[in-house]
Amino acid sequence: MSSHEYGVTMGVSTLRSKLLAVQIIVVSLALVLFFIFMEYNRYRVLEEELSERFESIADSLVAPIANSVWNYDLQTLQIALAPLSYNPGFVTAYIKDNDGDVLASYGEQQNLTSPDHISILKTLETLRFGKVKTVGTLQLIYNKSVNNEQMLKHLLIDGLILLIIAGVLLWVTTFTVQRLIGVPLQRLILSIQDAKSSNKRQQVDWSSKDEIGYLVQAYNDLQKKQIAYENDLQKSNKAKSDFIANMSHELRTPLNAIIGFSQMMTHQTFGELGDKHYEQYAIDIEKSGQHLLELINDILDISKIEAGRFKLRKSKVDLNGLIESTIQMVKPELGEKQIEITTDITANLPQLMLDQTSIKQVLLNLLSNSIKFTPNHGEIKIKAGYSNHNLMISVDDTGCGIAHEDLERVLKPFEQVGDVYHKEREGTGLGLSISNKIMELHGGTLEIESSLGVGTTVSVYFPKNHLSQVA
Structure with a gap:
């Protein structure tokens, strides 16, 4: 249903456009906040998964590396570190003895101070002669930014999904507002415009148990009362016009006689009046009669015009x-x-x-x-x-x-x-x-x-x- 169907354009001043603007702001803000919350949680989960993976790798290497350190088997130590390079995010690994001397290392040896680098330090212990002996440490360094590429893919996919959801929500809310608010308001405006332009009274076809329904019902009640009032007014005007027409006729007949006889007296048609005062009286009577006749004619004319009979x-x-x-x-x-x-x-x-x-x-x-x-x-x-x-x-x-x-x-x-x-x-x-x-x-x-x-x-x-x- 288009807005032009009811003669109302979809401008910034319409209630529908204002409600739509509020919907867009609210829905967009809610979806953006949800998107940020969701992606932040996803990023935290990926970080935790990466940390748990390297923790697990380090724990699995502690026992065999500790034995090799005890035996001072440097070649075995180097071989034990080599598979770490197959793990995404791995940067470097060090094996040190208790004196802090590096026994074996694998991976990058420079630019290890990046804020994206995370270090895991494990103590190397082995059981010898019934006692636990500390023989050194294992340090793993991995780069948490390895998740960035994966996060970017998720952002693109989630962003696309979010846009689809936003479009669906906006369509649903717009349709709902149009159906529940726009349609009754448009019909109400159409009825008001018809009443203003052509005095055509018509009921608004709408019923709902909300404020809009109450407004439309109140308007329809007023229309009924207005129609009844106008019908009564038309009957009253007709009765008034008929009364004025009858009264004008009843007044004109004797008034014409008064004017006619006063003119005859003024002109002394049948002889002198005698006293000069009578002549002036006759002139005054004629003037007053003419004036009264003019008033009656004016009232009759306006009555005919208002009744549409002119x-x-x-x-x-x-x-x-x-x-x-x-x-x-x-x-x-x-x-x-x-x-x-x-x-x-x-x-x-x-x-x-x-x-x-x-x-x-x-x-x-x-x-x-x-x-x-x-x-x-x-x-x-x-x-x-x-x-x-x-x-x-x-x-x-x-x-x-x-x-x-x-x-x-x-x-x-x-x-x-x-x-x-x-x-x-x-x-x-x-x-x-x-x-x-x-x-x-x-x-x-x-x-x-x-x-x-x-x-x-x-x-x-x-x-x-x-x-x-x-x-």
Whole structure:
């Protein structure tokens, strides 16, 4: 089972690689220590065997050599020493009398001070006239380094065996770690990645009576709870959307009547109202009704978008004309606050396949926000053109601005930020959220740049590869 099967590479940061590194270190250290201990013991055994062999040889020569020394048979002494040369490691041998004079010798006579040379000294005794007589000494010198060649062969063989054992142990431990830890962790990571990328909830197929099994079981339990929660949330959202839709309908019907009758009273369709205060009251009623209707429409729109029932009806849209008509709609508000509005629109922008009503709503929301939060005698600038091969429309104002930490919040439904204006301006805080979601439905994006006390620039982008351009 490869690590790429689960989208997880075998890098130094993975748990498996760390465990494998620990395994290699521990196994290697254990095998090296075992190898050193084993070879040291082997070397000691060879040393002891060599020492015992020469001790045995010396013991076997003591009796015959002692008799020859007693008889002063030098030729026999020389003959007795000659076979020693057939023993590996033999260096030299001396036979001396009680006065220390050398009676016979055999082997090397130089470089006898090497630390590898081991000397064996035996006293020569013989039984004469019923008494044990000491007649001299026998000294054997052998070289213990004769074992080095044999040790080298053992080292090579044992080293090869050790490598094979190390490879088998590493394979077994790696397979075990992969099977008992790597596989469940990979499946767990795959499930988490699926949940993050596609909101796909799936159980991890693993069961073991250890910490990994407990972790997987806990994760599966959380997944079950999350699935149940999401199902309940979907039902709740549907119920909320249905309720909002019904309530919006129930509110719109009498509200439209209130707005209609207040307009008739304002225009005095059926005659004068009498007192001038009634005329102002009618104007106030109409404004309040229009404002309430706008709030209801915003809430209904966000509800449709969240429920996935907001349908786009695309048609050929002239961006130049769309921008101009939107500006005309907010001219009264601009004049009331004496805000100067300028445009910088690239000539001959192409027609695009868009939902004209919803895109006009986006532009109207952006302009309304700018007017709402720009002080009297402020400035608003609209730009339209190309930016990095995308079509872009931006609304730039000299309003109060938004703090950097609040930029993400303003795109969430019902969010209004800033102590400067959140209690002073009317609205639900849905304008930017609706605009952002409409742009997402079109495959576009909405971006905000702002500085407190300086102003705000909101830009919308229409990627060409997501839109059907027409001539």
